[in-house]
Amino acid sequence: MTSTPVLAPIVEGHGEVVAIRQLVTRVGYELLGTWIEVAQPFRFDSGKMRKPDELAKAIRVQAARVHGYGGVLVLRDGDGVACPVELAALLAPSQGLLPVRVDQTHMYPIVAASFDHGATFPQVSSITLPVSGNWGDRDFIAASRNGDIYLTWNYGPSAVEVKLLCSPAGS
Amino acid sequence: MLLDALRDASERRQVIVTSHSPDLLDRHDFDLSELRAVRSVSGATVIGELDQAGALALREDLHTPGELLRTDQLLPAASRPVEAQ
Numbered sequence: 001m002t003s004t005p006v007l008a009p010i011v012e013g014h015g016e017v018v019a020i021r022q023l024v025t026r027v028g029y030e031l032l033g034t035w036i037e038v039a040q041p042f043r044f045d046s047g048k049m050r051k052p053d054e055l056a057k058a059i060r061v062q063a064a065r066v067h068g069y070g071g072v073l074v075l076r077d078g079d080g081v082a083c084p085v086e087l088a089a090l091l092a093p094s095q096g097l098l099p100v101r102v103d104q105t106h107m108y109p110i111v112a113a114s115f116d117h118g119a120t121f122p123q124v125s126s127i128t129l130p131v132s133g134n135w136g137d138r139d140f141i142a143a144s145r146n147g148d149i150y151l152t153w154n155y156g157p158s159a160v161e162v163k164l165l166c167s168p169a170g171s
Numbered sequence: 172m173l174l175d176a177l178r179d180a181s182e183r184r185q186v187i188v189t190s191h192s193p194d195l196l197d198r199h200d201f202d203l204s205e206l207r208a209v210r211s212v213s214g215a216t217v218i219g220e221l222d223q224a225g226a227l228a229l230r231e232d233l234h235t236p237g238e239l240l241r242t243d244q245l246l247p248a249a250s251r252p253v254e255a256q
Contacts, residue, residue: 017243043242057233061244064224 006070008039008062012049016075017041024073039065049076174198197237203229206236208247219247 005028009020021038028036042062048054055074062072174195180186189209190196196206203226209218221229225245228234239245 040244040246042244057228060231060233061224061228064227065222 003068004035004037006037006039006066006068007073008065008070009041009073009075010044010049010055010058010062011041011075012044012046014043017043020073020075023075036070046076193237193240195237196240197235199232199235201229201236208245210247217247222246222248 007024009016009024011017011020020041024036024038028034039062042058044054044058059072059074066072177186177188188195203221206221206229207218208221208225209216211217220226225236225239226248228239228244229236234242234244236245
C-alpha cells in the first residue's frame, strides 16, 4: 500500500487521455498541495459513458488500480448542466458502487468550479458532513459543453444510509 | 475459428501468438494463464501477466481481453523491463 494518492480516471475523449494527467496533477498540487499518481485512463465513447452498467464495470476495473488512498475519477461532458450539484447527482453511479476519498485529510465533499478551461478554480467550497464518520463521498470531475470544469464530491446525507459493499481494506 | 485452431494445436505443442488484434481476443473463455501483456515503458519492453485490474475484469467477466485492448487496459503487472541477453 502506498501513501501517494492514486486516481484512476475514466474519460470519454482521446484528448482527455493525455490531458487528465496534467489536470489532476495541477489540481493536486494547487488545491491539495500533494502529488497524485494517475493510473492508466480508461477511455469510453460518449455512448458507453452514459450507460450505467458499462460505467459501473469501468469503475470496478479502475477501482482495482487504486491501492490505499485515492479513487476513481470520471471525467465527462456535463451535457449542458451548469450546476455542480446537479452534475454530481447526474454522474453518481449506482448506490454503493465505490466509496472513495482523495487524500488523508479531505473526508468531506468539495466543489471546485472552473470557468477558464481548468486554468484556475476560483470557486472552491467545502461542505462538512452532517454526520461524523460518514465516508460515502465520491469524487468527480466533469466538463460542460462550454468548457467549464467542475470538481465535485457527492456523499450520503446520513451515515446510516451509506451501504458499504467493498471491504474497508480495499476491494 | 483461428483461436480454436490455435488452441487445438496447443494440445500437441507449445503455441505462442503475438497480435495487435482485439478481435482475436473477443471471447469470454480466456484463462489468465493464456495471456501475457506487452507494453513499452520508457522505451523498454515490459512483458507480464495481466495487472490486477485486468485480471479482475476477466475473473468477474466484466470485459473480454479484446475489450481491454481496445480501451488500452491490457497492461502487464510486471514493472521491470525485459533485459536483453
